[in-house]
Amino acid sequence: MHIAEGFLPPAHAVAWGVASAPFVVHGVRSLTREVREHPESTLLLGASGAFTFVLSALKLPSVTGSCSHPTGTGLGAILFRPPIMAVLGTITLLFQALLLAHGGLTTLGANVFSMAIVGPWAGYAVYKVLRRYDVPLMAAVFCGAFVADLSTYCVTSVQLALAFPDPGSGFLGALGKFASIFAVTQIPLAVSEGLLTVLVMRLLVQSSKGELTRLGVLLAGKRSRTETEAVAR
Amino acid sequence: MLPIDAAAHSSRWRRRHPVDKAVLGLGLTVLAISLPPWPGAALVLVAALSLLLGPAGVPGRRLWRAYRVPLGFCVTGALPLLVQVGGPEGFVSLAGDGPVRAGELLLRTSAASLGVLLFAFTTPMSDLLPRLVQAGVPAPVVDVALVTYRMSFLLLDSVRRVRDAQAARLGHTGRAAEWRSLAGLGATAFVRAFDRAARLQAGLAGRGYDGTLRVLVPEARVSVRFTTASCALLAALAVLTFVLERPLT
Numbered sequence: 001m002h003i004a005e006g007f008l009p010p011a012h013a014v015a016w017g018v019a020s021a022p023f024v025v026h027g028v029r030s031l032t033r034e035v036r037e038h039p040e041s042t043l044l045l046g047a048s049g050a051f052t053f054v055l056s057a058l059k060l061p062s063v064t065g066s067c068s069h070p071t072g073t074g075l076g077a078i079l080f081r082p083p084i085m086a087v088l089g090t091i092t093l094l095f096q097a098l099l100l101a102h103g104g105l106t107t108l109g110a111n112v113f114s115m116a117i118v119g120p121w122a123g124y125a126v127y128k129v130l131r132r133y134d135v136p137l138m139a140a141v142f143c144g145a146f147v148a149d150l151s152t153y154c155v156t157s158v159q160l161a162l163a164f165p166d167p168g169s170g171f172l173g174a175l176g177k178f179a180s181i182f183a184v185t186q187i188p189l190a191v192s193e194g195l196l197t198v199l200v201m202r203l204l205v206q207s208s209k210g211e212l213t214r215l216g217v218l219l220a221g222k223r224s225r226t227e228t229e230a231v232a233r
Numbered sequence: 234m235l236p237i238d239a240a241a242h243s244s245r246w247r248r249r250h251p252v253d254k255a256v257l258g259l260g261l262t263v264l265a266i267s268l269p270p271w272p273g274a275a276l277v278l279v280a281a282l283s284l285l286l287g288p289a290g291v292p293g294r295r296l297w298r299a300y301r302v303p304l305g306f307c308v309t310g311a312l313p314l315l316v317q318v319g320g321p322e323g324f325v326s327l328a329g330d331g332p333v334r335a336g337e338l339l340l341r342t343s344a345a346s347l348g349v350l351l352f353a354f355t356t357p358m359s360d361l362l363p364r365l366v367q368a369g370v371p372a373p374v375v376d377v378a379l380v381t382y383r384m385s386f387l388l389l390d391s392v393r394r395v396r397d398a399q400a401a402r403l404g405h406t407g408r409a410a411e412w413r414s415l416a417g418l419g420a421t422a423f424v425r426a427f428d429r430a431a432r433l434q435a436g437l438a439g440r441g442y443d444g445t446l447r448v449l450v451p452e453a454r455v456s457v458r459f460t461t462a463s464c465a466l467l468a469a470l471a472v473l474t475f476v477l478e479r480p481l482t
Contacts, residue, residue: 004306006266006345007338013266028374035373039444040434042373046380047430053381054388054422075419091378095385098353098361099235101302105259105349106266160310164338167328168320177313199416204423211427 002096002111003156005104012163017109020090023117027086034084045080049088052076053095070193071152074145075200077120078127079215089116114155123148137205138198145197149190153182234386237299237353245290246355250453251364257284257463258352264470265344270337272481273474274344280470281347291354299350307342311335358382363450376446384429391425392418 008016034041055072076085090112096102103111127144131137157179166173204212212218234242241247246254258281265277285291314335317328328334362382365375395418399405404414434442 002306004303004310004342004346005349006262006342007307007310008266010263010266028371031377032371032373035376035444039442040438042376042444042446043380043430043434043437044427045377047384047426049377049381050384050388051423051426053385054392054426055419087374087377088381091374091381094378095358095382097349098358099237101237101299101346101350101353102306104303104345106262106345160313164314164334166318167330168317168326173318174313177316177318181313195412196416196419199412200419200423203416203420207420208424208427211423 002093002103002115003107003159005097005101006106007104008107008110008159008163010106012159013106013109015109016107016113016159020109020112020117023083023086024090024112027083027090030083031087045084045088048076048080048084049091052085052088053092056092056096070196071115071119071149073115073119073152074123074127074141074148074193075197077124077148078141078144078201079212079217082117082120082124085120086112086116089120092116110156110159114152114159118155119148119152122151138201141201142194142198146190146194149193150187153186153190154179157182235389236295237350238357240291240295240354241357244355245288247357247360248451248453249355249459250455251356251361252455253459253463254352254355256460257466258348258350258355260348260463260467261351261470262345262348264467265341265348268471268474269478270340272477273470274337274340276470276473276477278340278344278347280466281344281351285347285351285354289351289355296350296354299354300346303346304343307339307346310342311338314338359448360451360453363448372445379446379448380430380433384426387429388422388426392422395421 031045035045052072055070055075073085073089076088080088090108093103093108093111093116094105097104097108123144123146126147127140130140130143135143157175160178161171161174164174165171166177169176205218209218261277261281265274268274268277285296286293312335315328315331316325317331318325320326359382362375362379365378366372396414399414399417403410404417405411
């Protein structure tokens, strides 16, 4: 759901940049504090950024028969928290714009807002609420990843509708137009990304329990039913 | 290494300071979105393409491979402008000025993409990132970006090898196998990233790591002549747009 380079008029590009700035600045402050207190975190955070970048390079089979890639925002937010994801997501989007020609520099603010801010925060909020009500880990992970992906797509539709209102029905008509066109691929992709995130998390629970505990995804000394089953297997 | 970055390392303008290339490439991008699409974006498109294939020496085939990706997104994104929702002609009908709007959008996005590609094809990330500290980006963020950049290639290579191994073990023969393999790839990337970070940390700790990553940056100076010529070209494009706008519209 990257908005391509030059797609947004200058005023919109600047406005979305301004809207994203407070979240990115907050994330930068969190990251700087973390690195100053624990210098070794630089490498861990760099590895997390590389993981997010590589995740977006994986080809995901789509229900429509085509192929796409996961956004990784849901998994990233669950693993590394939304403020850190705002920074890692911005770095990843910058790399994608300059190294892969995906997205752009003038649309970086808009893409950061949808993919590195709204997606992670929405997915993380759903995940946390479900975990608070003792919903099983994997169900919460699926819902978090699904909502993160879907909210990213909704925000991008809003951004495009604001930039290109329909000549007949204005903003609402344009929103319906963009949302319905993207829905053909994005809703199946959101389901696909939710399933993939669950599969990745199941493997991580089996193989990287230490790292997940360190990141706060799993509680030290407490095992849920899914984790117990995974360890038993 | 990714194709655009590999091309940047062997570019004719590799030794130029990133500021020189940013003024030219990103200046063209800003012009493309600020000027009227016709004839402004068209002039920017021609100028950027001439610079890429001429003085910058980017091979045409390599440029097309990178350019067709944003071009595909631009075409897909411009299609909804051809139709309108509501109005006297029915619920969904062809928009009267749709082709003009879609054409203008295509011109603008394709010109703006070429401006960024001019910068990306001539400036390796390893030259750009360490200099961001001078632009006011906090050093810890730049350090994280540097580690991310260098580790991305290693992880992409690992992922490619794992994918090949999965294919050799019939891991992509059916839909279920494909999903299992994909999940394995994601998890392996995570495990390898963290394992590599831990080993890097151990290695750096043994060398007196104090929290800052010092890297050698190739020396380069901002060329006043190059920057002035770039600004002159940008100004000329802007003036030419306003002069030609009325006769060509």
